[in-house]
Amino acid sequence: MRVPLFAANWKMNKAVAETAEFVTQLSELLVAAPGTLGTDYEVLICPQSTHLSTLAASVGNRPIEFGAQNCGTAKSGAFTGEVSPAVLKELGCNWTLVGHSERRHIYQETDALVLSRTRAALAEGLRVVLCVGEKLEERRADQTMQVVQAQLSILKGMNASELSHIVVAYEPVWAIGTGENASPEQAQAVHHSIRKWYATELGDKAANSLRILYGGSVKPENAAQLLGEADVDGFLVGGASLDPVVFSNVIKNGLEFRAPGV
Ligand code: PEP
Secondary structure, three states, X not given: OOOOXXXXXXXOOOOHHHHXXXXXXXXXXXXXXXXXXXXXXXXXXEOOHHHHHHHHHHHOOOOOEEEEOOOOOOOOOOOOOOOOHHHHHHOOOOEEXXXXXXXXXXOOOOHHHHHHHHHHHHHOOOEEEEEEOOOHHHHHOOOHHHHHHHHHHHHOOOOHHHHOOEEEEEOOHHHOOOOOOOOHHHHHHHHHHHHHHHHHHHOXXXXXXXXXXXXXXXXXXXXXXXXXOOOOOEEEEOHHHOOHHHHHHHHHHHHHHOOOOO
């Protein structure tokens, strides 16, 4: 059974002071969602790292996960501007994103750097959401799977325990923040290919248990159809995660379409 995961990527948005109210409102709104939070579905919030201690205090004992948007390549050392995975753990994080398209394309992060971040995160016991996805010109040139497989190939050689800590987020770059989501068929086709690649390269067990999130202009209006696809196991949500009402509607609409435990 793959438990649906709804991850919020706040990017460089929100004041620290907005954090507590967001958590309170989201928790109240999710009472009306089908299934039990933390058991039938999981919610992960990734704010700027500056917000994490406030977020940890706001979450308290609630079954809401929180994590970073990126993570350093070493436990400590001369890495100005980076955030240590050990310190993320110290703050109570269980998760980090790596390889987000904004990191890859605005800050030129390479697959080698994404691998190094992933390894450092895993070494500290963090779970990793590895983001992959093609640019518009790559899709038009029919290179989507080639690009995605190259980004996934950093996982080759990882052991079963490491793989069990990885979630893949398929985020076509042309769909991020544009209002134009991949169609459910387009998302399913890529998610299915990712699972097939996993089975071939990493084994059936890893493939069957892998959660593959879709990201790219997810909103309440398209959540049900996207989560209705067999290989879509949740979402990574940017813009629509900033408002607790909108984010909770993404979750509720998605879950209503996909019965808990499917
Ligand atoms: C993202 O930042 O990962 C993302 C998918 O953004 P948006 O939902 O705004 O397209």
